[in-house]
Amino acid sequence: MDETNLLMRVDRLTTNFHTYAGVVHAVDDMTLTIPKDSVVGIVGESGSGKSVTMMSVMRLIPSPPGRIEGGHVWFDGAALGMPDRMEKDGPNKGMVDLLSLPADAMMKVRGRHIGMIFQDPMVSLNPVLTIGLQMTESMVAHGLATNEEAWKRAVDMLALVGIPNPEERMRDYPHQYSGGMRQRVMIAMALSCSPELVIADEPTTSLDVTVQAQILELMKELKAKLKSSIIIISHDLSIVAGIANKVVVMYAGRILEEADVYDLYEKPGHPYTMGLMKSVPRLDAENRERLVPIEGSPPDLLAPPVGCKFAPRCKYAMNICREQEPPLVTVGEGHRARCFLHHPTAPAVPGFVKVG
Ligand SMILES: Nc1ncnc2c1ncn2[C@@H]1O[C@H](COP(=O)(O)OP(=O)(O)O)[C@@H](O)[C@H]1O
Ligand SMILES: [Mg+2]
Numbered sequence: 001m002d003e004t005n006l007l008m009r010v011d012r013l014t015t016n017f018h019t020y021a022g023v024v025h026a027v028d029d030m031t032l033t034i035p036k037d038s039v040v041g042i043v044g045e046s047g048s049g050k051s052v053t054m055m056s057v058m059r060l061i062p063s064p065p066g067r068i069e070g071g072h073v074w075f076d077g078a079a080l081g082m083p084d085r086m087e088k089d090g091p092n093k094g095m096v097d098l099l100s101l102p103a104d105a106m107m108k109v110r111g112r113h114i115g116m117i118f119q120d121p122m123v124s125l126n127p128v129l130t131i132g133l134q135m136t137e138s139m140v141a142h143g144l145a146t147n148e149e150a151w152k153r154a155v156d157m158l159a160l161v162g163i164p165n166p167e168e169r170m171r172d173y174p175h176q177y178s179g180g181m182r183q184r185v186m187i188a189m190a191l192s193c194s195p196e197l198v199i200a201d202e203p204t205t206s207l208d209v210t211v212q213a214q215i216l217e218l219m220k221e222l223k224a225k226l227k228s229s230i231i232i233i234s235h236d237l238s239i240v241a242g243i244a245n246k247v248v249v250m251y252a253g254r255i256l257e258e259a260d261v262y263d264l265y266e267k268p269g270h271p272y273t274m275g276l277m278k279s280v281p282r283l284d285a286e287n288r289e290r291l292v293p294i295e296g297s298p299p300d301l302l303a304p305p306v307g308c309k310f311a312p313r314c315k316y317a318m319n320i321c322r323e324q325e326p327p328l329v330t331v332g333e334g335h336r337a338r339c340f341l342h343h344p345t346a347p348a349v350p351g352f353v354k355v356g
Pocket of ligand 1: 017019024048050051053301
């Protein structure tokens with residue numbers, strides 16, 4: 001990829017939780033590239049490590065029990081305005097490792113350069129403060145605006161995300177907003193400091209279906225207007241696919257597949273991805289066939305299986321899959337998959353190209 005187009009690269013990130021029951025390997029050797037002006041989707045069943053990856057990026061992992069045990073989070077140093085912290089040479093030239101920033105510098109990154117939208121706005125909004133106060137707080141704290149300017153900008157942002165009578169609604173408290181409206185406020189807040197990256201972690205999961213669709217539509221509209229890159233996380237492939245250019249499929253703390261959204265649908269390269277697709281409802285289905293969820297459940301991360309973490313649920317699993325973890329191999333342009341079926345000596349399975 002064109003290096004000047006790179007906003008963030010999560011490089012070999014490993015995050016564990018040291019619990020009484022043992023070590024939970026929540027994120028293992030995760031590498032993820034976010035180009036500027038892009039929408040990257042991360043999809044996977046509950047517990048696959050999506051949130052822990054992003055909380056690691058934000059350095060918000062509760063510690064103890066959590067610990068980032070390895071890796072780097074490279075972020076565009078010019079965007080951060082931290083020239084003296086940039087790598088001078090090498091493959092990460094011009095990038096700053098967020099994981100090695102002092103705590104005070106990291107505080108300046110959160111909200112200002114990376115905004116976050118969470119699943120449940122009621123948890124992230126303070127119930128005893130007005131929306132207006134909460135909207136203006138971070139703009140003022142980051143020194144981007146005076147109180148008065150921040151107020152004006154907050155009103156504009158509320159209007160932008162479709163809150164009627166924004167001037168008046170600034171004086172309301174979170175409980176006076178509906179669930180969908182609160183999520184709009186969260187989006188407005190995340191965007192208020194014009195961050196280069198917005199992380200939306202299950203932004204529509206707590207909403208009912210029609211409101212879900214409206215929020216996704218809003219995010220698409222905003223993406224067209226604003227320059228930020230977006231990472232959208234969901235357990236639901238259809239939500240991610242509707243907005244992302246690139247999709248990353250996670251399972252048991254690792255990437256099983258990544259591809260452009262079109263390639264992922266046309267040529268899925270991992271049995272897990274194929275399974276996720278079958279569990280997506282199709283509006284054009286002839287007789288509304290029942291959804292086929294993937295049988296079985298994700299592995300216990302305290303004692304994950306040796307070999308491919310998906311093998312116990314995989315109908316194509318071979319002996320080698322239970323013995324060795326397959327590497328992520330390139331199966332097409334920008335398309336990688338972690339599956340031995342791509343190996344030249346593997347049995348032919350329709351849809352699996354052989355590489356190597
Ligand atoms: N505070 C914690 N203590 C112990 N384990 C945790 C903690 N937070 C997350 N985990 C574990 O890390 C794994 C990944 O969790 P998470 O990233 O939240 O999954 P996802 O967002 O994909 O649903 C899960 O097995 C979860 O139980
Ligand atoms: Mg999560």
